[in-house]
Amino acid sequence: MSSSAKTHPQFTPGILSLLPTFYVGWSDSILSPGEIVFIQNLIKDLDFLTEEERTYLLTYTDPKNPPGPDVFRQWKRAITEHAQSLTKEDISSLEALGLQIATKGIGYNNQEYWKSPKTKAAIREIRKALGVQNRDAARILPGDLVQTNPETQIDYALAEDIQTHLDDKHADLINRLKKLLRDPYFSLKTIRNKEEYRQVVLNQLQTLADQGYTSYAFPKEYGGKDEVEKNLVIFETLAFQDLSLTVKYGVQLGLFGGAIMGLGTEKHHSQYINRLIDMDLLGCFAMTETNHGSNVRGLETTATYNHETESFIIQTPHEKAGKEYIGNALHCEMAVVFAQLIIDGASKGVHAFVVPVRNNEGQLMPGVRVEDCGYKMGLNGVDNGRLWFDNVSIPKDGLLDKYGTVDSTGNYVSSIQSDAKRFFTMLGALVMGRVCVGMAGVSCSKTALSIAIKYGDKRRQFGANDASPETIILDYPTHQEKLFPLLAKTYAYHFAFRKLFEDYAEDTSEEGRRKVETKAAGLKAMATWHATNTIQVSREACGGKGYLSENRFTDLKADSDIFTTFEGDNTVLLQLVAKGLLTEFKKSFHDSGFTAVMKYLGSKFAQRFSEYNFTYTRNTSITHLRDRAFHLEAFKYREKKLLYTVASRMQDFTKKRVDTYEAYLKCQLHLLELAKAYIERLALRNFASKINSMEEGRSKDLMNLMADLYAVHTILDNKGWYLENDYMDGSKTKALRRLKQKLYQEIRPQATTLVEAFGIPEELLNARIVLYN
């Protein structure tokens, strides 16, 4: 039964202040019983309401008794009437609208009272509890009452459509998880004390486990959901919120759980996976040592096999061979420890072992020493620590023995003969971490750009003269030049990672996995550098406001800073990529014919250049410059020529009998360029094919615009190279520069829609400058 409007209420200020929020809320929300009690308590606490007003409002907090059509009509009429003479400027939230209509015609003194930030905050709390977002208001409220600035006119329908392409098949999961993260329980707050912060994060992770979000990556037989791709999407979505929680999640499930799953065998899986999914078993991933970070093969911790007792002795040989930066070190019960497996005095290379760190009362096991890493630049909700092991004995089963084991006679056996190959196969089982961190970088870029572009679209500063209104800063070419290329690249990387997610989940063959590894290494490097840069530029684009912690950049910047060097240092990763490309390149010919092939390729490049020289290099028509085929060809030419020339150089060094390592060092900067060029092409090619699969329409047009800018900007970033190699002449690069500015103008009116499409709820953006007036 719905209550009708029998009472004919007087719309007094208290009611009016909440009416827009209620109107939009009732149009849209379904509330749980717990939420209702919460909202009712909030309303009871509002000291600006009269008793009558409170009673009236409470009537409409019960989902079993929703307002009927009459009431709705009354509300709508009241809002419209009272809002009639408002100056609409600056009404960008429901609470602002409510307060404006409530305080019209009230004396100055009372206005002061109504206008206190506390009053607005109280109403905002109710709006949030109702699950109402201001973006909903534009859709539901009559006559454009909220978001009335033409500049801040987001095209919500278009944004939603683009978002369906971004979220893709994972929309349901993403929406569910976002709804959970928007709950006040997960609200982002600055907790300055690390111990307190760590406890909050630990509890939140437990909640994620309780809600079933920790099980996706694992097989059903051990309590998992066997949906690896979904697990990656969860990480991507968590990264919109607190990165401490995101990283803690990654340590427990991806690193610790992933190591047990990927490097262990059935006996380990059945014993641990169920428990770690439930957070009943907390674990850490003790790989990195103080003296060995990137060079994992050089780890110095030993696990020496004792034939008599059939056990391993885990030993840290010296202080700087201790494990460092280990997440979960202060909370965990167990560690996966990477150590040199020693049998009869000989090392069989690095292997992983499960080592108890604490008993179930939380006391350290004998021989284990743990030290807090202390405060870090960010991620202070994660308990990173150092670990040392002194003569710690573990049973034989402690070896995670998928790729190598000790048989009953005490001999080492492995299905992979080469130590090096075994090592890299083991590392390969852990590629997921790089995929996750890279995509988290993309999520952070989205957050930063959402804040900077939304703020830039309402902030005004300077003007043509004192009389004219000040210019909206996003209209300045300098501001566009800062933000729009980053926006385009963020789109490109989003789709590149989503493709990588698919490849990772679909092709689990050795060949497929190796390809994913190369791409993951390169994309991780490029996307995390992109994130660091985007966050920095976005902060600066918000000026002093960006420096206040209330506007999110403080945490976003500090927390994500480590992305560029953990899970593989970016510079090291790009060298992996380049080496992979070189190997593939050489493999594609018979070794005997390599010199001949190089010669052939050399002449081909020379010939191609002369062909280009008269038409292509000087073609400055807009159609050509916006032709995706031209972009792809230019990206490809650069990558292939860098590959060919570095292969030639390496070959020359070999001929001159230069030591291979020396030759490699001489080519190191060249190799880095190659790796970057490869990833840039990968991202463009993938973006292009994603767009090809879209239906014609405005979303596709906008994605094409993003791809155009990504391509043109990247070419211009490398214009020195293109000119040096006579691939283009100066007239063409100048034409591209003009085109880029033209693209900025096309993007400008759609910029806020393009960030709205990222679909980051305002609770997760958590930046006062875009939340409030």
Added chain:
Amino acid sequence: MSSSAKTHPQFTPGILSLLPTFYVGWSDSILSPGEIVFIQNLIKDLDFLTEEERTYLLTYTDPKNPPGPDVFRQWKRAITEHAQSLTKEDISSLEALGLQIATKGIGYNNQEYWKSPKTKAAIREIRKALGVQNRDAARILPGDLVQTNPETQIDYALAEDIQTHLDDKHADLINRLKKLLRDPYFSLKTIRNKEEYRQVVLNQLQTLADQGYTSYAFPKEYGGKDEVEKNLVIFETLAFQDLSLTVKYGVQLGLFGGAIMGLGTEKHHSQYINRLIDMDLLGCFAMTETNHGSNVRGLETTATYNHETESFIIQTPHEKAGKEYIGNALHCEMAVVFAQLIIDGASKGVHAFVVPVRNNEGQLMPGVRVEDCGYKMGLNGVDNGRLWFDNVSIPKDGLLDKYGTVDSTGNYVSSIQSDAKRFFTMLGALVMGRVCVGMAGVSCSKTALSIAIKYGDKRRQFGANDASPETIILDYPTHQEKLFPLLAKTYAYHFAFRKLFEDYAEDTSEEGRRKVETKAAGLKAMATWHATNTIQVSREACGGKGYLSENRFTDLKADSDIFTTFEGDNTVLLQLVAKGLLTEFKKSFHDSGFTAVMKYLGSKFAQRFSEYNFTYTRNTSITHLRDRAFHLEAFKYREKKLLYTVASRMQDFTKKRVDTYEAYLKCQLHLLELAKAYIERLALRNFASKINSMEEGRSKDLMNLMADLYAVHTILDNKGWYLENDYMDGSKTKALRRLKQKLYQEIRPQATTLVEAFGIPEELLNARIVLYN
């Protein structure tokens, strides 16, 4: 009387552990009585000493009773003998050496005890208290005992010589201030709570005042020292330490004190300057408003003159016209408030007023509202707040009336007729802030590079193969490419700012001041972006270690981040620079002949290009490529051509009757390029002339190497432009790239010496990775 070596002590472990420190300490130090008591207490607290050892060591803590030559000889012999069989690797501190010789031949269990970080820390405390730096050890200790890695071999003599060129005529002041900042009282620590942190900073600033460091910028008649240049050097030096203290110093002395000095008249000077130097009067500088940051002319706060009471009413017209980010807001007694001066309903433009904020009991004055800005990304030791004024009345004398006043009949009078000119003259009085912040950026860059290069010189990772030692990471070309160009640029900017200090102090004419303003704006922008970038790259170069707060980057990065947008947003400042250049350019011709001149210049550029085309653009000889004249010519060509072309474009727009503002927006990116090119040339030209003034020798050679890299790197950064404009061809840019790598190799062995030359004491570096083994 000096004590002789009658006692023939047994050099037991406890004595040995401190012997190297004592030996170097006694060779060098002079201690104050207070310091001695402090050291004695430290020694009494050392629980690893026996009673006899303690007594022996205490004997040598009294400067009135120094060890005689015999004792010295004994000590030296003991150290040398015990150190004989040490593996010298990793001994990079006196405490490490002491512990190594102390623990030789002691059983494993005891070693563990000796090797605890606490023991080492205790000895380090004593070393610090003795005023001994590890760098002194290499000079004083026999036989290379400390710093024995060839890679970490800093050439201290050379570093010291270079430092004399950097510190220049200010060496005494810098050394004195550094000595003070090295005192444990100023030691850098992470204080997470802002209230606590602010109190510490306030106290430290009081100490600086007590020691006379706050008076340099002010005339002697008001208690100052009248040494403006020295004041800038103090700021530069403070920026090696805690930036919160640096900024707080800047707010009190530079902004608040500077405004009263620069905008006020005798009545203000005599009333306030003495008190603010002594910190008896704390003040803030209330210029920026929420809605008006960069566009100061648009400030909305009003100061309305009341003829009857001969007073001003200060009023904040609405919430967002409140003052924001105001440093010292929570501590200050008085504010310099910038407001529109209104007389008889008409605005006379922005003027500054002294407004009491709190009474001398710390209570807010009626009508003044203050709000804490809360936590910020960094600088949490500075109390930034928001201020609103409601009907606050101040006497007529509250107007800082150097450039405009209200006469006895209530009329506005000013020596400067044009409102705009008056406004910019007033702002000009405050240029010092930009000079300071820019140079602080240089200091931060020095700190970051000192840490990253010293760490990179001892950190090893990967190697040619498993058998060979791992490579020192600073030997990787990728690592050199990251750090060395930043090092070169830091040197260039150091000298550029020091020249600016001189110009600022020497030429106080209007013409001179305007030139300094343009340079200060541009250098501030370039140097602070450089700092942000350098700190980021340096952090990444230290990997995970760089992310730990114990290694300084946490604070360095967060605190300095605001530099790019405060005291003038960098993008806005560069536009100021470009406008200044355009104005000068136009002024240098008679207006009537402007079109003709442009035509003439156009043909001149074209002609020059064709002259270059056959010899210059293809010259790839090393002599030419390292010729400073070539560098200067290339920098100059770029700047002048950018200037000419943007002037042409603007003129074209004018001809087509495009609105000036519109035309300006269309050229905005071009103008930014011009401003950057100008500053780059300014820095190179200045660096070159500084080097010319140096005597021949190794310091000069190294500075030339730095200038070569700065020049070559900058040209390569802009190689797209040079190629596009046919100023060079591809063979030449490729040759420059090869030269750059050659320069890296020349710099490599001197890299640590080049950062040592910055002369940052290890207490101020405050990074565990370079302090400790």
